[in-house]
Amino acid sequence: MTELDARLGALLQGRKVKGRFRSLKEYDTSSQSDLIDFSSNDYLSLTSSKALRKAYLARLASSPTIFGSTGSRLLSGGSQAHASLESRFATFFNSPSALLFNSGWDANVSFFATVPQPTDWVIYDELVHASVHSGLRSSRVPPERRLAFAHNDPEGLASVLRQITSAASSSDDRSTVFLALESLYSMDGDMSPLPALLDVMEKYVPRERQCVVLDEAHSTGVYGDKGTGVVHALGEEGGWAEGEAGRRGKGRVDIRLMTFGKAVGCAGAVLLCSPTVRSFLINFARPLIFSTALPHSTLIALECVWDILQSREGDQRRLSLFDISTYLHDLLADLLRSTPPGLLHLPPNPIVPFPDSLSPYLPPDPPTPILGLLTPTSHALSAFLLERGFIVRPVVPPTVPPGGERVRVCLRAGMAKSVIEGLVSALREWVELKTREEGVRAKL
Missing domain, CATH: 3.40.640.10 (Type I PLP-dependent aspartate aminotransferase-like (Major domain))
Incomplete structure (x- = not known):
């Protein structure tokens, strides 16, 4: 090992001690996989659009220039x-x-x-x-x-x-x-x-x-x-x-x-x-x-x-995303009402961004496909959800400020409501498990 490797290795070890070490992850999210991806920014699910794939391949075939x-x-x-x-x-x-x-x-x-x-x-x-x-x-x-x-x-x-x-x-x-x-x-x-x-x-x-x-x-x-x-x-x-x-x-x-x-x-x-x-x-x-x-x-x-x-499909995908975003927010609100905030909570968001409804695509308080669930044990929660088939990634400092550790949930158009319910059910299971553990420790 060179002197440079030794010095860099010590710095990396410091990150591991602080719980901030990063590594590349690979998950099988194909149609043959049982994993459900709640980490992708593919909000409109366009990467799986059959119409888009067909149009792209057809245009590639007729284009004189394809590569770099x-x-x-x-x-x-x-x-x-x-x-x-x-x-x-x-x-x-x-x-x-x-x-x-x-x-x-x-x-x-x-x-x-x-x-x-x-x-x-x-x-x-x-x-x-x-x-x-x-x-x-x-x-x-x-x-x-x-x-x-x-x-x-x-x-x-x-x-x-x-x-x-x-x-x-x-x-x-x-x-x-x-x-x-x-x-x-x-x-x-x-x-x-x-x-x-x-x-x-x-x-x-x-x-x-x-x-x-x-x-x-x-x-x-x-x-x-x-x-x-x-x-x-x-x-x-x-x-x-x-x-x-x-x-x-x-x-x-x-x-x-x-x-x-x-x-x-x-x-x-x-x-x-x-x-x-x-x-x-x-x-x-x-x-x-x-x-x-x-x-x-x-x-x-x-x-x-x-x-x-700019097509009807685009409109349908946007409305689908808003629908499931609202649904998840509603289910989580019910769960978090009985959850200790120190265990799991959403960031404060008291401001209604827009005063008037401008269109179905920008209501006064727009549903968003991103939820940051704050928890001091984000790595543990992420691992727990992965065991149950849900890819939900932890986010820790320095990406977020200290004390802002969380798991980040991202939604995609076309997700079935039963999948959303499954995620919330797994979160509820985790909350109940941690609550019982806290209760046992309090009695010791």
């Missing part, structure tokens, strides 16, 4: 297929322009590492994705100008904005205030109260100095008409430039990130932004400049997926 793009888009990797897909996304999401990335991680890192300038402010929800933090660490924005606010808390945002408004009281201040949010947070499974947060921004920061960035990774394809997302459903698309005046659109969200590795069932991402931001990223974003462009097989898959999302 063989270069970055600034060299030889760009094609009309890339530009055509970006044009489709700009129209579908009602955005002035769109830029493809190889992943949502690359897109977030690219944006936050390059677009905010040294005199700008970046305000972010304390639970925003790790890719935002990685981008900011590479940015020119000094640490003292990157500030977090309490998760989903409009008053917490107001407090931070009052702080920076006081620090930048000069009338000729031209710094931009970036606000980084997610529409649906992947660990707690709660929606951002976006209208309330935008109202707070409007109160403290002039519109021309705002840049609101919303990550819709977990809402792409799921919420809004045809899966256009939360911002589109709320009519908050911004970033438009009209003629030489460069006027903004009426919406208050300037940048949107839509990713393809979750409900879309593919890979890659698209950043929806103004033409100026798009051009800036093409010139300065290193993950874009130095990465081979998305392969043609992926572009073909995305075209086929969007045909499904």
Whole structure:
């Protein structure tokens, strides 16, 4: 063993002692397996869509180009297929322009590492994705100008904005205030109260100095008409430039990130932004400049997926997902009423995100397909559920803050209600077992 291996091994051992060691897992989730997957982000079950498979194979067979793009888009990797897909996304999401990335991680890192300038402010929800933090660490924005606010808390945002408004009281201040949010947070499974947060921004920061960035990774394809997302459903698309005046659109969200590795069932991402931001990223974003462009097989898959999302099948899948999400929430509410909170509980989520019902695809309190069940023994609960045929993965620090250990349940369209009932029955069995154990220990 080399000295390097010895030092790295000691660090890994430290993770094991803390219960934070990670390893790659492989599960058989094929139709021949008895395991039921509650860990996948395939919310619409598109990866098992027969219509999608048929359309994809047919288009592959007729396409002159299937395999890799063989270069970055600034060299030889760009094609009309890339530009055509970006044009489709700009129209579908009602955005002035769109830029493809190889992943949502690359897109977030690219944006936050390059677009905010040294005199700008970046305000972010304390639970925003790790890719935002990685981008900011590479940015020119000094640490003292990157500030977090309490998760989903409009008053917490107001407090931070009052702080920076006081620090930048000069009338000729031209710094931009970036606000980084997610529409649906992947660990707690709660929606951002976006209208309330935008109202707070409007109160403290002039519109021309705002840049609101919303990550819709977990809402792409799921919420809004045809899966256009939360911002589109709320009519908050911004970033438009009209003629030489460069006027903004009426919406208050300037940048949107839509990713393809979750409900879309593919890979890659698209950043929806103004033409100026798009051009800036093409010139300065290193993950874009130095990465081979998305392969043609992926572009073909995305075209086929969007045909499904815009069809009746897409609507049926979204409504199915909402139905089983509501069902699981109801069953869990019944279980947790009689469960000691120290054993198992849901994160607090007191805020109704949206004031009015906009459509069946974005009700005032939307059901979400993600549930974070907090428990101090997440590994033990995950192992218990696996023995009963359910893949439910534990999530521990540093992915979540200390004390936020949990198992994460993800739902998929088309799941039978009997499967949902089976999971809740296994959870009830675990709660009863742990309650009895606690009772025995109390008597000793």
